[in-house]
Amino acid sequence: MSSDLRLQRPAAVVGGGASGLVAALALAAGGLNVKLIAPPRATDPRTTALMDGSVRALEALGVWEALRPRATPLRTMRLIDDTGRLIRAPEVGFRANELGLEGFAWNLENETLLTALDEAVAGTGKIERIAGSVTGVVETPDEVTLELEGGASVTAALVAAADGRNSPCRLAAGIGMRVRDYPQVAVTATLAHSRPHGDISTEFHTRTGPFTLVPLPGDRSSVVCVVSAGEAEALAALDDEAFARAMERKAHSLLGGMRLVSKRGSFPLSQRTAERFAKGRIALVGEAAHIIPPIGAQGLNLGIRDGATLAELASDAARAGGDIGGPEVTEAYERRRRSDVASRGFAVDLFNRSLLSDLLPVAGLRGLGLWMLGQSPGLRRLVMRQGVGPTRDVPRLLAGKPV
């Protein structure tokens, strides 16, 4: 088949979660025709802290303006050692303005984000949205045919598989996952509180994992409370008022009295990384490629970088008259995404283990590290910069530039 014919064929995105919607918008912004295959979605009561680069990307995609009034900047991040161990780390505060940023990240409700992304997709002529699920994947050297329920099919030169943690496309491509399970569960909820949060995100380091309060518009914060499986069960058994009181106790009443204002969530912690991020013409995006514990707000920020990188590579190939799903694109995608995902996963794993460990030297090292961060503005800036996002191989969209 001639390369001209290949170029006329669209890219397909499978999955209408945030990673898939951003990938579809980015591919379309790069000038490609996109078929987005997505079943209707369930409501998502969680919130997401979007790092500065993700915000720049949403700005460039024309989505941020609608989201900005409904998001809260994390101007300060406060870390408090609540392990009760012999060696305790000093309290450390990071201020985004030390990096010249208004916020390290912006926190908003997933429903708000997903609705805005859905609307942007609906308003983009280059995206055809097809309601349904992929039931089969047939790949030839030149194309991928996605079979849909009901007998229809879609053929594409490149597939961005953003079909979530159990990714049928990943399974069809025969890509395995490296799995690491943790003995913890993240309990999530949004709570209203009687004292203002002052745009401060507070992370208490406890013996079972971090307990994090992330500010939302108004006197509300989302809570990600990482506890043992047994404690998660005990929390689930509480009625809403008792649950809010338990959260207030964990927050040491820092934000005053608390009241539950959302559904609660419960997510067993694990880390999963695909053995390959691309195979043939299928590239894995978002949780289809990597699942990371909800510590340090990394998951969707990685998913956005996946979509932005794939769109950049595919649209560069199209502009150069190349094949949008050819090995040059998919191999570069694998190379460019691997180190970002691996380094975030490593850091989250190390931090989580340091909290769970009862070994004195481990607590000592963590305390020393935090003490040094408190003392050295240079070191603090370095760590803050890394936490906000990678400094190498950053896709153009993350710098707010066109795809």
Ligand SMILES: Cc1cc2nc3c(=O)[nH]c(=O)nc-3n(C[C@H](O)[C@H](O)[C@H](O)COP(=O)(O)OP(=O)(O)OC[C@H]3O[C@@H](n4cnc5c(N)ncnc54)[C@H](O)[C@@H]3O)c2cc1C
């Ligand atoms: C408690 C918690 C807090 C978090 N907080 C943050 C945070 O603050 N910041 C951050 O960056 N990340 C955070 N994350 C991570 C973030 O929520 C995930 O990275 C993100 O939701 C993953 O989005 P996704 O689009 O990859 O997957 P999903 O949202 O799971 O979407 C996958 C989509 O694929 C669709 N699909 C499945 N099968 C098929 C099929 N056969 N055909 C077509 N479509 C299909 C599904 O219907 C779904 O819509 C958090 C995660 C948790 C658990």
